[in-house]
Amino acid sequence: MSIWVRCLSVFSVVVLHIAIVPVFFLGVSTPITLVVVAVVWTALLGFPAVLFPLLSVVVICDSILFGAFQFASLYFVLVAYAVSFFMRRTLLGERSGLGFFILAIFAGGAAGGYVFLNQLLIGITKESYPFGDMLLDSFLAFTLFFLLAPLLRWFELVIRTLRQEAQFAIK
Amino acid sequence: MVRKLFFQTKLSKALLALCILGFLAWWNPSFVMKPIAAVTQVLFFPFERLFSYVAFESRETVQFLSSIGELKTRNEELLRENLDLRAEEALLKEVRQENETLRRDFDLNLRKQYQLVAAEVVGLGGLAQGQSLIVNQGSGAHVETGMPVVVGKGILVGKIAEVFIGSARVDLLSSPESMVAVTTPDGLAKGIVRGEHGLGLLFDMVPRTDVFKRGDTIVTSGLGGEFPRGLLVGTLQDPEYTPDKLFQRAPVISPVKYADIRFVSIILRSNP
Numbered sequence: 001m002s003i004w005v006r007c008l009s010v011f012s013v014v015v016l017h018i019a020i021v022p023v024f025f026l027g028v029s030t031p032i033t034l035v036v037v038a039v040v041w042t043a044l045l046g047f048p049a050v051l052f053p054l055l056s057v058v059v060i061c062d063s064i065l066f067g068a069f070q071f072a073s074l075y076f077v078l079v080a081y082a083v084s085f086f087m088r089r090t091l092l093g094e095r096s097g098l099g100f101f102i103l104a105i106f107a108g109g110a111a112g113g114y115v116f117l118n119q120l121l122i123g124i125t126k127e128s129y130p131f132g133d134m135l136l137d138s139f140l141a142f143t144l145f146f147l148l149a150p151l152l153r154w155f156e157l158v159i160r161t162l163r164q165e166a167q168f169a170i171k
Numbered sequence: 172m173v174r175k176l177f178f179q180t181k182l183s184k185a186l187l188a189l190c191i192l193g194f195l196a197w198w199n200p201s202f203v204m205k206p207i208a209a210v211t212q213v214l215f216f217p218f219e220r221l222f223s224y225v226a227f228e229s230r231e232t233v234q235f236l237s238s239i240g241e242l243k244t245r246n247e248e249l250l251r252e253n254l255d256l257r258a259e260e261a262l263l264k265e266v267r268q269e270n271e272t273l274r275r276d277f278d279l280n281l282r283k284q285y286q287l288v289a290a291e292v293v294g295l296g297g298l299a300q301g302q303s304l305i306v307n308q309g310s311g312a313h314v315e316t317g318m319p320v321v322v323g324k325g326i327l328v329g330k331i332a333e334v335f336i337g338s339a340r341v342d343l344l345s346s347p348e349s350m351v352a353v354t355t356p357d358g359l360a361k362g363i364v365r366g367e368h369g370l371g372l373l374f375d376m377v378p379r380t381d382v383f384k385r386g387d388t389i390v391t392s393g394l395g396g397e398f399p400r401g402l403l404v405g406t407l408q409d410p411e412y413t414p415d416k417l418f419q420r421a422p423v424i425s426p427v428k429y430a431d432i433r434f435v436s437i438i439l440r441s442n443p
Contacts (some may be wrong), residue, residue, distance in 0.1 A: 019219040022295035023226035047181045051188055063208035065296030065303050067333050071196045074189055081185040
């Protein structure tokens with residue numbers, strides 16, 4: 001049963017990424033939904049467990065939107081690893097209020113980093129370096145984090161309840 | 172304390188995942204990605220359609236409410252613009268009739284009307300959200316890969332890149348793969364318009380001898396047969412020489428904001 005809830009959460013993220021978030025967040029130059037989802041899922045599931053749902057979402061979105069897997073999508077794995085790395089060393093996940101806020105900032109930073117990576121991949125020129133885009137995307141990802149985190153957390157609670165797992169497992 | 176071996180660590184798993192994904196991105200197996208896209212798009216399409224409708228309607232309501240204060244000024248501007256356009260239309264009607272008469276006299280075929288299929292945007296995507304759209308017309312409406320996609324009566328915005336059962340992916344002109352042969356309406360400058368990785372459009376490969384200036388419009392030239400002649404692409408900005416000084420180029424401003432597009436028309440090839 002929990003596998004269906006997992007599929008539903010993956011499904012929701014894809015629909016959010018393709019059909020909802022780009023409509024509201026006009027002018028955004030980053031797949032902020034995927035960046036935020038990578039951060040939230042890693043915080044909730046831990047690094048090795050996040051790979052399967054995260055990569056499913058990335059492969060589905062890339063295949064629908066581009067017809068090919070994108071090099072830039074490797075960035076989401078890096079983000080997930082970085083979140084796991086810092087959570088383990090700073091015990092961010094155990095401090096719910098502060099940890100939540102810091103993770104939101106992390107999501108914002110990761111969105112800005114995506115713009116930087118994208119510029120590296122296509123070549124930076126002095127005229128086109130998009131500092132404005134970086135700031136805007138960071139802010140939007142920071143905002144989106146507060147909308148997506150409760151939704152994804154609810155999905156995980158349902159899954160854990162169905163699996164009858166402990167609610168406060170250490171990642 | 173038991174020390175983990177390297178292949179048991181998260182770092183090794185991350186590196187393994189990156190290697191596999193990097194290989195996939197480099198290899199780009201379309202025989203794997205195409206079926207995934209076809210199946211998932213069929214599954215997601217009804218939800219994309221429903222949620223994009225809700226999202227577009229909500230956004231338009233918010234935009235309407237926030238722009239009430241500007242409506243009076245905007246209305247005055249539009250009234251003035253409308254008067255100018257009416258005068259221009261009357262002039263163009265006369266020119267059109269004259270053109271048709273001359274074409275008949277010289278036995279030239281009259282320009283064919285396009286057969287259009289209207290479609291609604293149900294998804295947006297791309298590195299800068301300006302590279303691809305998902306629209307709600309697919310193989311059922313005889314849509315085929317390569318067909319031009321326009322807004323209004325003839326503003327070119329992209330072409331069909333992949334067709335699904337009830338939907339299709341449109342690669343916008345701003346996507347890096349996009350390349351369209353264009354010309355100024357008077358034919359004095361010819362070149363190509365290519366996408367700049369979602370950052371905009373560039374009128375490029377224009378010979379040094381060609382003449383154009385800021386504010387000129389560019390339309391498709393019909394060369395190559397991919398797009399019909401005369402579709403509006405955009406307005407030129409300040410021209411400059413390429414670094415090797417062999418060609419001229421200029422940024423292009425499209426009359427439509429790609430992120431704002433909700434309805435498009437697909438030009439069917441079968442009966443142009």
